[in-house]
Amino acid sequence: MSDVRVFDEPATDNRLDDMKQGVLGKPLDRPDGPVKVAGAAPYAAEYDLGECVEGVLVTAPFARGQITAIDKASVLDMPGVIAVLDDPRMITRPAQGTAGEAPKQKPGQVDYFGQPIALVVAETFEQARDAAKHLAFEYDADDNSEIPFDPATAETEESDGATRKGDLAKAMSDAAHSVDLIFTTEGHNSAAMEPHAAMAEWDGQKLTVHAALQMLNYNHGELADAVGLPTEQVRILARYVGGGFGSKLGVSPETVAASLAAMELGRTVRVVMSRQQVFQDVVRRSETKQRLRLAAGADGRLIGLGHEARTSNLPGEGSAEPVVQATAYLYPGENRVLAVENATVHRMTAGSVRAPGEAVGMQCLEAAMDELAEAMDIDPIELRLRNIPDEHPGDGKPYSSRRYAECMREGAKAFGWDSGNTSGVWTDGPRKPRQQREGDWWIGTGMAGATRIHLVGRAEARVTLKADGTALVETDMTDIGTGTYAILNQMAGEMLGLPAEKVLVDLGDTDHPYGPGSGGSWGASSSGSAVYQTCDMIRDDIARKVNADAATLEFKDGMVRWPEGEKSLVDIMGGEDIVHQVRFKPGKAFEDYATASYGAFFAEVAVNRWTGETRVRRMTGAFGFGRVLNPKTARSQCIGGMVWCIGSALTEALHFDPVDGHLVNCDLAEYHVPVHRDVPHMDVLLVEERDAHGSPIQAKGAGELGLCGGAGAIANAIYNACGVRMHDFPMTPDRVMAGLEKLES
Ligand code: MOS
Numbered sequence: 001m002s003d004v005r006v007f008d009e010p011a012t013d014n015r016l017d018d019m020k021q022g023v024l025g026k027p028l029d030r031p032d033g034p035v036k037v038a039g040a041a042p043y044a045a046e047y048d049l050g051e052c053v054e055g056v057l058v059t060a061p062f063a064r065g066q067i068t069a070i071d072k073a074s075v076l077d078m079p080g081v082i083a084v085l086d087d088p089r090m091i092t093r094p095a096q097g098t099a100g101e102a103p104k105q106k107p108g109q110v111d112y113f114g115q116p117i118a119l120v121v122a123e124t125f126e127q128a129r130d131a132a133k134h135l136a137f138e139y140d141a142d143d144n145s146e147i148p149f150d151p152a153t154a155e156t157e158e159s160d161g162a163t164r165k166g167d168l169a170k171a172m173s174d175a176a177h178s179v180d181l182i183f184t185t186e187g188h189n190s191a192a193m194e195p196h197a198a199m200a201e202w203d204g205q206k207l208t209v210h211a212a213l214q215m216l217n218y219n220h221g222e223l224a225d226a227v228g229l230p231t232e233q234v235r236i237l238a239r240y241v242g243g244g245f246g247s248k249l250g251v252s253p254e255t256v257a258a259s260l261a262a263m264e265l266g267r268t269v270r271v272v273m274s275r276q277q278v279f280q281d282v283v284r285r286s287e288t289k290q291r292l293r294l295a296a297g298a299d300g301r302l303i304g305l306g307h308e309a310r311t312s313n314l315p316g317e318g319s320a321e322p323v324v325q326a327t328a329y330l331y332p333g334e335n336r337v338l339a340v341e342n343a344t345v346h347r348m349t350a351g352s353v354r355a356p357g358e359a360v361g362m363q364c365l366e367a368a369m370d371e372l373a374e375a376m377d378i379d380p381i382e383l384r385l386r387n388i389p390d391e392h393p394g395d396g397k398p399y400s401s402r403r404y405a406e407c408m409r410e411g412a413k414a415f416g417w418d419s420g421n422t423s424g425v426w427t428d429g430p431r432k433p434r435q436q437r438e439g440d441w442w443i444g445t446g447m448a449g450a451t452r453i454h455l456v457g458r459a460e461a462r463v464t465l466k467a468d469g470t471a472l473v474e475t476d477m478t479d480i481g482t483g484t485y486a487i488l489n490q491m492a493g494e495m496l497g498l499p500a501e502k503v504l505v506d507l508g509d510t511d512h513p514y515g516p517g518s519g520g521s522w523g524a525s526s527s528g529s530a531v532y533q534t535c536d537m538i539r540d541d542i543a544r545k546v547n548a549d550a551a552t553l554e555f556k557d558g559m560v561r562w563p564e565g566e567k568s569l570v571d572i573m574g575g576e577d578i579v580h581q582v583r584f585k586p587g588k589a590f591e592d593y594a595t596a597s598y599g600a601f602f603a604e605v606a607v608n609r610w611t612g613e614t615r616v617r618r619m620t621g622a623f624g625f626g627r628v629l630n631p632k633t634a635r636s637q638c639i640g641g642m643v644w645c646i647g648s649a650l651t652e653a654l655h656f657d658p659v660d661g662h663l664v665n666c667d668l669a670e671y672h673v674p675v676h677r678d679v680p681h682m683d684v685l686l687v688e689e690r691d692a693h694g695s696p697i698q699a700k701g702a703g704e705l706g707l708c709g710g711a712g713a714i715a716n717a718i719y720n721a722c723g724v725r726m727h728d729f730p731m732t733p734d735r736v737m738a739g740l741e742k743l744e745s
Contacts, residue, residue, distance in 0.1 A: 001580050005533045007456070008587035010692035016494065016532075016627065017690075020556040024494035027632035030486045031500065032240070032479065041240040044212040045197035045272045052199065053082055055261050055271040056128040057253060058118040058135050059280060060110040063149060063346045063661035065142040067108035067117050074136035075120060080127030083265060084135065086118040089226055090257040093314065093349045110139070111314050112348040113662040114280030119257045121269060147344055149661035151287065151312035154343035159320045163328065163394055166335030168293060171304025175295035177375045178304075183292065183364035185729045186653030188285035188353050189278070191673050194242025196282060197272040198255040200262035207263065208235045211255045214244040215517025216476040219251050220510045226256045227263065231510075238508040241480040241518075246352035247282040248480070249519050279666030283351030284654060286311040286321040288360050292368035295333070300376055300386040305333030307365060312343040313350040321350065322357035326451045326708065327365055329399075329594050332389040346661050352519070354644065355704035358452050363648060363729065366448035366712030371725065379431065380716070381408050381417070381600075384449055392594040400693035403624030404449065404598040407687050411622030414685055415602035417447065433723035441606040443617070444721025448713035450599030450623065454691075454700040455522040456590055459530035460513035462581040463492060465538050469558050469570040471496050473505045477515030477527040482703055483633025484523060490630060491528050491697070495535030497555025497569070513581055521597070521701025524629055529696045530584040537580040545572050584696070593693040597705045599623035601645065601713035607722040612736030614718055616646050620683040621710065626691035626700035634702050638684045641706020646674040649711035650730050 016024060035041040060067070072084040088107035093115070110117065120135060122128035148154050172178050199210040207229060213219045216236050224234045241248065258271040273281065288309050295304030309323035320342035328338055353359070373380040385405055391398055411417075436443040461475040473492050479485050489503045496503075506512065516526035543550035548562035558569050602620040607613070621642050628634050644652075651672035655664040665671045684706075694700035711729060719725050724739030 006587040080123035162339035171335035190245035190247035192243030285353035302333035325357035358708035362709035363711035446716025525695035597625035612733035645710030649714035
């Protein structure tokens with residue numbers, strides 16, 4: 001039976017705290033862990049589908065203009081070459097997942113350096129790659145385009161949703177304390193370990209594609225649209241995905257190209273992007289320029305708040321990195337300006353990269369807060385504690401559960417925050433830079449707040465309680481390395497009274513019910529709620545079968561107990577399966593509240609006085625995101641975010657050639673993600689809460705929170721260590737050196 005459940009009533013009953021199985025909220029090992037570490041979990045390109053030919057994308061060696069001719073004959077005689085495809089439908093930008101459809105380009109139009117222009121298919125990968133390198137084509141590069149590569153010289157358009165309230169300029173001049181600062185952040189690539197890949201099969205009726213994608217429910221329609229088939233004739237599978245971070249939210253060119261080639265050739269076709277193509281052809285995070293204006297009264301309460309950002313994207317792309325998204329609800333200030341302007345440039349598509357908006361917005365806001373605290377001579381935690389608004393400063397909505405203050409206090413205690421004490425009041429006076437040196441290294445600490453909006457979305461699951469006392473959970477939800485297999489197992493196990501080994505979770509198949517996909521940190525709360533509610537229907541059935549009140553039933557280890565009796569599930573089922581399917585949808589309980597996850601970061605750094613090198617020595621993060629479904633997978637998500645904070649603060653940056661607009665550092669040797677040696681021990685505190693508005697299971701988003709602000713804590717620690725205030729991320733040694741030299745001259 002299927003049912004629709006709308007989340008209109010807040011989940012105030014803490015029901016999941018009283019279940020008997022005791023598996024939810026426990027650090028269950030990921031059921032997919034053993035197959036992954038053994039290399040037995042196939043990623044998109046690793047399926048054995050019998051005979052398979054290989055496609056390699058050919059990319060444009062110029063950033064703007066028109067392909068005028070492709071000489072297919074130039075490679076058709078090469079060894080193993082089967083075909084050259086230049087179907088305009090595959091010459092496309094990556095789609096944007098949640099951000100809407102990519103604009104249609106005219107055939108042959110090139111908008112960014114490295115854009116795919118053709119697919120060469122051959123018997124082996126090496127043959128396809130060789131032919132792709134030799135394919136002859138002609139083009140007109142539009143060297144006189146008025147649209148530049150560099151956002152600094154580009155025209156801009158303001159994004160929707162700007163806020164302008166009161167008189168910020170007057171607040172700034174009236175303020176007892178204020179800061180007015182310009183920050184910059186560089187572009188980021190998701191750099192997922194699994195490169196984008198697809199294997200497509202066409203049997204004349206049905207297209208079956210193994211792909212590396214995050215949101216199958218959405219990708220299904222997107223791919224069907226791209227290849228001109230109804231969704232009934234398209235099936236996408238993504239059982240295991242080796243990271244996504246936003247780059248796999250939408251269908252990217254390799255999936256469309258593999259599908260069109262399979263349909264044209266009637267053969268199974270595999271297309272795997274090279275690492276360089278991953279950098280050039282999937283969505284980037286826009287670089288940003290941000291102006292922060294903070295105006296505080298003598299009591300330290302903000303009276304004015306300005307956060308204005310400049311981002312960039314391709315011609316025709318409406319979406320802009322939502323840099324000020326968290327600023328809108330985190331701090332007060334009745335005079336406020338929050339706005340993003342988007343510059344039109346010929347760089348590859350800008351889109352969602354882990355924690356779109358907050359990742360780079362929060363690190364600058366929280367660095368500016370540190371400077372305001374210093375100007376006021378108060379501890380940075382104290383400044384934040386004085387600026388927790390009573391209601392959403394923009395739309396007046398009440399907040400749902402919000403443990404911002406607790407995260408700061410508990411994090412400070414765990415970290416041993418320098419000037420603090422454990423009573424929760426930090427008034428011991430100002431923190432001063434350059435107080436500690438070990439040999440050639442200045443040592444310092446910094447903190448920053450964390451927050452990320454919480455989203456929950458439509459989600460469906462089918463749960464079968466089988467006559468043999470095992471359960472099967474089916475949804476097209478994905479596990480992109482986040483732990484979905486574990487938490488959905490736990491949810492079903494807790495509700496049906498089954499240990500982990502009796503529950504099978506089957507994900508990543510568009511033949512299954514509509515999952516929410518892995519994006520925007522909504523996956524666990526949305527898909528978890530669908531499984532929770534579906535299992536609830538099964539519990540009601542079991543109650544009817546034993547003539548008991550469902551509320552009195554206890555499920556544990558395959559047994560069902562009620563006040564008058566007990567029986568095993570297998571006996572109650574009497575040889576018949578029970579199958580239910582629920583469509584969960586967000587409703588008033590969620591929509592009428594300002595829901596977000598919160599936290600705090602603490603970092604200790606060492607800055608070399610001669611080389612400007614910064615090493616993060618330790619980091620503590622304290623996070624509150626509602627019910628913790630699995631502390632092991634949740635902690636891993638937080639650590640992953642905090643590792644990225646190190647990259648964002650110190651090393652990660654996309655560099656574009658000013659002459660021809662190509663991405664210069666498109667590999668992992670030159671685009672520096674933190675490696676093992678860069679990452680110190682990290683402490684993660686999970687500050688539990690029950691958020692009745694976050695979702696029916698009281699959980700909120702965790703996946704992106706660990707990245708939202710932490711780079712600011714590192715920047716603040718660099719200042720505390722060596723006395724250099726910097727405003728340009730990443731804070732590479734050359735930038736630190738320039739600051740040190742300026743300070744000492
Ligand atoms: Mo996330 S950037 O929505 O995968």
